[in-house]
Structure formats: structure tokens, C-alpha cells
Amino acid sequence: MDRRRVLALGAAAGIAALAPGRVMAAADPVPVLTNWTKLTLQLVRHTATYSPPVAARAFGYLGVIAYEAVAACDGAMTSLAGQVNGLPPLPAPGDGLHDAAAVLQSALSAGVAHFFSNTGPSGQRAMAAMTRTLNAKVTEGLPAEVAARSAALGQAIAAHVCHWADGDGGAVVENMGFPHSYTARDDAAAWVPTSLVRQQQAPLLPDWGNVRPFAMPAGNACALPPPPAYSEDPGSAFYAEAMEVYTATQAITPEQALIARFWSDDPMLSSTPPGHWIFVANDLITRRQMPLAASVDLMARLGIAMADAFIGCWHDKTTYNLLRPVTYINRVIDPAWKPLLTTPPFPEYPSGHSTVSAAAATVLTAALGEGYAYEDVTHEREGLDARRYDSFWQAAEEAGKSRLYGGIHFRSAIAQGLTQGRCIGAHAVALRTVA
């Protein structure tokens, strides 16, 4: 995908006109996409199983659902079936008029209900309210038979994608992703639990690297070289990286502390790192009034890239099973040291936020261009001011550095995570969306 392609898709705009006589759009479909995305971000935060990998997976599938719902009504777009791993051809629209907004609304309401079937009562009420509200909007003035036909198509597309999703190995998450037991490896370099939370005495989702990816061929498609060899020798590269974390956190500036907090994106307290990037994309779609086809194209690629990023990252986390800075620094440098951020309950290398941010930056840059300046208002409601970036890569690199300031990652995990994310993101960028 390049920027010209997205603009070409944009020309198709809100109504797909390439199938004359079959498609109409009584209501603007873009708000259907952005409203469901906003709600999905809240559901991610408020559904206990939604750790970052699980959230990225949902964004990936919901992105595909939205894309395929719009593509079904737009002859200028081509399906992702046959391109992403294991997705069979989508249900074709039958005869008669379909309404693009109604198809999208039906597909997303069914898709969100599927992926968040385990959310709590507030989420269930919110989904029901959103469904009612948007159903009313998209069907206003629409002939009943068109509304019914469109709803049926949207539901069929959602059911098709959800069935495909159920077989990827990531659909069932128990105990919020933590195995009930874990035996630590007898190795000084090995990850050991760092939390006082009983539930977190085993690594989060240790098999996530085996989940079927979307666009990259396998979980190890962008595998990384090993981190620096573990050593407690003050002259070693490993010691130097740990000392860098220690020194940085001891002398942290207010700006660095703010960066650490801005990108902390803690699960169950935020929409998680992939949610952060989805928020940015959704905000840009709204603020820049992006056309429908370009919007769903962006959301699909972004979700796919980030879902794959967590699969690839977790593959290497499990492979290298490296200890966290707090473990090493307390053992070797300063037993009383504490990181600024809460250390996540899984191995260190590579940095998940770095991998996913680089994957996101790769997709966003391909879609919107190098040097695309924007304002990130993700955490304004949490009381954190907006931050301005000159490019998506500037933001992704800051996200990576934030983990060092926060004391939860070594430099190699960040640098290699960014490299891995760039590689993984390229697979999503390579998907064909123009017929």
C-alpha cells in the first residue's frame, strides 16, 4: 500500500459507486466506524481478559470485519480473503439494493458483540445502547427491505470473520491470560515473576507466539537475534544496559517521567498500547474527515499489523525468556531500586510497546505519509495533556524510549522491538485493497 492508493480509495468516498444499482448510503457510514471504535476502546479497558495481545487481536479482526463490510459494497475494493492467513472468501451480496452504512453497522455490532461477549454489565449495556442508536440512524429513511437485506449481509460477514477468528489459537483466554502454575527456568538470565500479585506469578499468555498471524506468514517471520549475553561483569554489554536503565531512572527529568506515563498504557487502566494507536487513527479519521474506504483500509491494516506484532514479539519473548531490569538491578546493582512504571508480568525481550508502535508507525506512515504531523490526545480524559509529533516514527520511537525511562526495558529490547515492528508492519502494508 502507498499513499496514492489510499487517496485513490478515498476517491471512492462514502458511497461505493462502482456497483451501480446495488448500493446506496442513506446515512454517512464513517461515524458508524468511529463510534464503534470509540466504544471498542472502552471495552478493551473494561474487559478483564483484554491484555495488549488480546486487544490487538480484536482490533485486527474488527478491522477486517469493517473492511469487508465496506468492500462488499464497493467494487473498487478487493477482499482480504486469500491474502490474510486462512480467510475463506466472504459471503457475497445478493441481489437488490444494500446500504453501506447499514451493512457496516450490522457487521460491527455483531463483531463487537462477539469479541466482547465476556465484558461486564456496563459493557453489555453500552453495546446494546450503541446498537440501538446506530441502528436507528442508519435505517432512518431506508426502505425496510433494504435495511433488512443490508443487516443480513453485515451479520453474515461478521459471522464469517468470527468463525475464522475462532480457529486462530487465541480465542480462549482463561484466568486473564495467566497460567495457573509456572516453573521458572533455573538460569540467572531467565525471567522470574516481578509482581506481588498472586495471579501474576506466571508469564502472561506464554503461548501467544503460536497464534495464527494475519498478514505475516508465521510467528517467527520477523524473528530477532538474541539480546546481549547475560553477565554480571561490570564490563559487559548486559551490565552496561542495566546501568543505563538504573542511571536514567535515577536522574529522570519531569519530561521523561511524563513520557513514561503517557505511553504506559496499562491494561485494564487504559485501552492498552494497541488501543493507543487505534485511538490516534480514529481521531485522525474524524478530524481529517477521511473517506470511508480509506478509513476502513487504515483500520484493517493497523489492526492486522498490531495483532501480528504481538504474535511476533511474544514468539521472541518466549524464546529468549529474559529477566526484567528490576530483577537484575536489584540482584546486581541496587537491591532497593524500583522502576517508575509497574513491570509487566512477562519476559523482557523484545519490548512489546516498541514492536507494536513500530508496526503501527509503518502502517500509518504508508497510509498518510512521512512527516505527517499530528497531535495525540489519547489521554486527555485521564488528565494528561496532548503531545505533538512531527511524524508517526517520532511517536513510535518515543514510545520505545518511554519503557527505558519507566525502568521496565533495556535498550536492546527497545531498539530490536522497533526493528521487529517495522518488519511486521510491512506485511500489513503489502496487502492489496484496490481491486
Place this chain on the structure above:
Amino acid sequence: MRGGLVRALGLVLLAAPVAPVAAQTVPQFVEETGASGLAHRFTGEWEYMVGGGVAAFDCNGDALPDLALSGGTAPAALFVNQSQPGGALAFAAVDSGVEMEAVTGTYPIDIDSDGITDLVLLRVGENVVMRGLGDCRFERANEDWGFDGGDAWSTAFAAIWEEGAALPTLAIGNYIDRREEAYPWGSCTDNWLHRPEGTAYAPPLPLTPSFCALSMLFTDWNGSGVKSLRVSNDREYYEGGAEQMWHLDPGQPPRLYTEAEGWKRLRIWGMGIASTDLDADGYPEFYLTSMADNKLQRLADPAPDALPDYTDIAWAKGVTAHRPFMGEDLRPSTGWHAQFADVNNDTRADLFVAKGNVWEMPDFAMADPNNLLLQGMDGVFVEAADKAGVASTQAARGGAVVDLNGDGALDLVVVNRNSPAQVWRNAGPVGTWIGVDLRQPGPNPTGIGAWVEVRTGEHLQRHEITSGGGHVSGIWGPQHFGLGQADTAEVRVIWPDGRISDWRDVPANGVVTVSPAD
């Protein structure tokens, strides 16, 4: 020290001497819900997924606690305790004046200092203060006391008497804006601080920012004699929130403790606060219920002028209670009401935690048994709810561990959501015990804010007299202390104004009333 006159008024021996109790003796609880006549349900859906409180207090002067239970969509109800001392539990519902709908929580407190306990009814809608008239009858007193009940979804309460005040200061915690159906998140409404102005209440002060409080507690956390207000908040609904503690300096508006003062950001699904001074060092520990792991906080550096910096010792003490300890359901637990109480009278505070799924939350245990964690002599707690017979898997919310039949063995009442409330009689074995009832002239007749200390040999127990905390449930009555095998104990009181009474010997197995010297 002023005064120090301890009067043992009507020391009543209510039970035959009991056998000595060993450490972590598991008392046997007998469920008597059906036979006792306590037939009540807390019902409702959206607005009643939280709430479900019980107030345990004596409203007819017979020295047995009566029970006022919230009902949600059903009317609240008052059950008069008709149990015989040491006998089976027996209750009878009476028309008391509290029978209104939309009640989420109930707390007993003598607001007008007339010696008759009043009630605060937290509601979805207008909160109501009920003046006790005696003989378990109550009347609305909002207008007489200038109390603005507001219109919110109220889910937390705490009270304290500020120096020189004629009425207690009441803190009320509020939850979600219930009109926000599609986006309830981030819609937490203001908590309120009702401070008296003369003999009536001033308009409530908003405790902004508020983060969906489900428990509040005034506490002398640092032994300074000045109370602060801890607030436990539900992270499910706040944005930018965290656990909170407010300064309540005399004559000053409340202000939050800050990170610069040592207060650390903690974000949990806060649902209940229990406190006691587990190590008798003068600084209370706090148990905070949540989903999955619960927290037990101890000051990182317990000393005069300590910073409010707490260390989580829940795991070390065996009280994370993070998932069901029995049965096949291994999903994380959901904790609500919590209370420290010595259920086997071995001199160590035990811990009861009410458990229950919020409402169709499939990632959390549906069969979630209540916990009864018995503290050993080493300070570590061990689960015993199943052995004790109180491991109900109903969707519990509020509760009270309280001596319902006056035999010195603490019994248990639990309010469940959309299923019947349950009550258990503690059939022992338990050790010896005393109850300490505080009485002082003038305002604050029951000594809220005092500390009671009980010594048996070298072992010291300390209780802070509080009103609030738990999950929408409160107890008013004598402070219960287990004495192990001792047949006497020494008792003294540190009164809210700082006066300290002399140590006095008190025989075991009775209730002693203590007053300061005039």
C-alpha cells in the same frame, strides 16, 4: 492523662465459661437463615450491581444487635433480634420506618447524641437520615437536621466527629452517573462531605475529584490524632483516578494527599475497606477488597511523622484471596465487604471477606465462596471458610461479623444480591472474650475516633473506633476482643480528645462500659 475513670456498668456474664482455645481453632458456624426468620433479599439490576448493606446495632436496648438490611428494588427492612443468649438465632421483621426502596447501604450512628442510634440510608436517589425514636422505630430527619440527601447513586459512607462539633461530619461516596447508559465510564459523580454548621448541616461540599467510591473510612492512620478520610474507588469507571486520602484539618476545606506527601498512586477495583492495627504498633493496617488480588497495606515506615506510603503485604500474610479457594471455578474472585474480627477469640484478628460476581462477568468466578481467614500466632492468615461452614457461593455484597446472640462468639450475617441474605451462628469452640462499650457525655456519645486497647499478658490489641468502611455495611455496639485463655484483661481507652484512661482489670466473658472522667 485526664480522667481515666473506668466504670464497669452492669458487667454481664452472658455465657458459661468456655474451654481454652488454641491458635487457629476453627469455630463451627451453623447456618440458621431459614429457622431464624431472617427472610430478606437485596434485589435489582443495573443500579444494584453494587450495594447490599446491613447495619447491626441494638435499637431496642436489649443488648442484642438488631439488623437493618438494604433491599435495592425491594424495601429495606428491620429485623428485631429475638435470639436467646447463647441460643439459636431468631429475628422478626417489624415496621420501623426504614421500609423504603432504592436503599443500597445502611450505617448506624447516633447523630443527635441522644443515646438512641440513628440510621443513615444510602440510596439510589435521595439519601435519608433516620432519627432513632427508640423501640426500633425511626423517622426521617433530613429536614430537621438540614441534611441534603441529594440525588445520586450513593455507595459509601463514613462519619467522624470534628472537634467541638454538635453533629458528626458525614462523608458520602457516590458512584456512576446512572443516566450514562452508553458511556458510564468516566461519569463518576462527586462525593459529598456533610459538615455541621451549628446544630444542623451546611450544604454538602463536593469532594472533587471523585472516582466512584465504594468504601470510605475516617482514620487516624498516622497516630497523630487528626483523622483523614480514605476513599476506595472502583477503577472500572473512573478516568484519571486512583485510591484517595483526604486531609480533614480543623476548620479547613478538605484537600487530597498528594504524591509529594508520599501518597502513592494505586488503582484497583476498590470495593471495601477494613482496618485494624494488626501488629499493635499504633498504626492501622488497611485491607482493600478488589477483583482478583486484594490488598493489605502496612505503612512502609511506621513512625511518627510517617509518610502515607504503604506496602502491600497481602501475599506475605496470606490474604490475597484472589480466586476461589475451593470448587472447580478457578477464575478470579470478586471481593466486597471485609471485616477484621476475632471469630475464635484467640486474641488475633481474623478476616472475613464477602465474595460474589458483580453481574454476569464471565471472566470472574461465578461460584465465588466467601473467605474466613484465621490469623495464626505468626501473623499469617489461613483460609477456613469451608471448615467453618460459611463458604457460601451466593453473590455476596455486604455483611457483618457480630455477636448476634450475646454468647461472646461472633456470628455472621451476609447480604447477597438477588438471593436471600444469610445468617450463621458461631457454635464455637472459642476462647474467652470481652466487649468494650464506650459512653461519654455530650456530642459523640459512643466515642467515634477513640482507640480501645486491651492487654492480656504481654499481648496488646488495639481497635480504632470508626464509623464507615466495609461495603455499605456498619456495626454499632461493644468492641469485641478475644482473650484466648485469659480470664481477665486490662482495658484502657484513648478518647477522641486525646485523654487516656488508666489501665483497668476487667473479667472475661462480659461487656464493660467505659466512660471518661468528668
